Amino acid sequence: MTDHAAVEFQHVSYTYPGADAPAIEDVTLRVEPGERLGVLGPNGGGKSTLIKIALGLLRGYSGRVLVHGQPPERARRSGIIGYVPQRCEAALMFPISVRQVVEMGAVARQKPWRTTSDEVRDRVQRCIELVGAGAFVDKPIGEISGGQLQRAMIARALAANPKILALDEPTVGIDAVGQRGFAELLDTLHEELKLSILIVSHDVRVVAAGCDRVACMARTLHFHDAPGGLTPQVLAEVFRHDVSSVFGDLHIDAHAADDCPGDHVHAPTASGARNEGADDHEGRV
């Protein structure tokens, strides 16, 4: 047994080379084992920087970061974090099937002289079934829908046998039906695999509905608690520079947020329904 956090950030700051201002500043954050943490924030708020540091892809940060008690670079080499990227970044004309994409995740770190074992094939099959990709597993990767592709990417991440699943903007390009299916899939993964899940998104619905705790980032950490504590004031504070793009047509008026006069912030409920009563300053999301 260990008391290590799944991911732990202690006073972490990072400035990109050549940038004037830090991308993240003095962020202290802890993801408990088995916890689902949603990192919410506007574009440019430092969410992706946070996930890149956890993945060991950025160096030169100040503060301390541990992934299951290890430095991120070592955790990456041992495959502790399974990563699900935004879907548009893969080469979808690649002549491989969904099964082969999932296998890529399982064998990416495998030694070149080792052949694919039965154990790996079984794990790949289990991941495919877990994400519900069985019906299209033999299709070329370029001939499936956005929702199916997202499931394939999640299966690829799971095939690496991670302890933490990190998802970067998982609902971008996914329709409403696909988003509902995604929320159900996350619940299934959490229950079946007991994974820690780290979701980075600018979509309040995804984070509020599918996470145990929420961290709001806009360069610094503004909020780190259960979704129930996520008030329109907090959202207005975090999203003040990017309000309309974040909330779309969802409708909560939080213009009374003291530091954001005149802004009309539209925030959703945790279930994704409109919250017409949010004019009240006490309105909870």
Add this chain to the structure above:
Amino acid sequence: MRRLHPARATRAPTTTRGGYERVSIGEYIRLFSDGLVAGVAVAILCAVLSVLVVLKRLAFMGQGISHSAFGGIGISMLLGLGAAGTFGVVAGFCVLMGLCIAWIADRRTTSADTVIGVFLVGSMALGAILVSISVRVRPGPAPGWEDLLFGSLLAVGPADAAIAWIVCAAVLVTMVWTRRPLLFWAFDEASSEAFGVPGQRMKFLLMAMLAVAIVVAMKLAGVVLATALLVLPGATALRLSRRIVPVFAISILVSLIGVLGGLAASFRLDLPPGACVVAALVLFFAATWPVERLRHPATGRGVGADAAG
């Protein structure tokens, strides 16, 4: 009996008639045997790499690296190197240029096609200057520019054929050895590092393999046409299949047929072999157009179209 133009018959028998060498088919095959042996190696080598070139949209990169060879040729002429030395210098120069292009493009301060364009013309200018100086410093026969640009079967000797097979074997072994990280990187470069795949190393490895493949192919197909061998077989195969193993197999098959068919046409018509090989491969690619139309009836666009375009 076939006629052989004197300028192309430095290794041909001495029998002459009307200004042309006359050789039998047997002698012709003996003359071209090294070229044929090298051609098979080049066909296989370029075919496997061409799949990745097309998928990663590196056709212009191939052009940049192949034209960089002019700089290497200029250096080796200035130094007065022999065949093996020239191969080493040109290969080293092309690899260096390929890595420089990849490194600078990776910094994202200048777009990749601009970097390639600058290196392409810069290397050609350097090569022309150095060749001009070397002709003054070391008076002697001028380089065969036509062979350099479009290739020559007769320029391929036993050493070239051996080098082609050694490079082909080395690249195939490297690709098999790195198949998992290489394919992962080629499929999803942005996520590769997160999965423990050394993306930067894979990129530089592919650049190095492309550079040596281009140098090997250059003797046969010339600087201008060498990159065609690194695009057309893969582009054709990707029109015909959406499965990775068949794509590699079709690419090798198309490349072999194109190279051997092109060389046979070169023999029959007494035309430059590089041009004949590329023409054969272009015909193959064009012939697969109906398949592409059937697969994508709305746009007719597919992987090959994207890459070749």
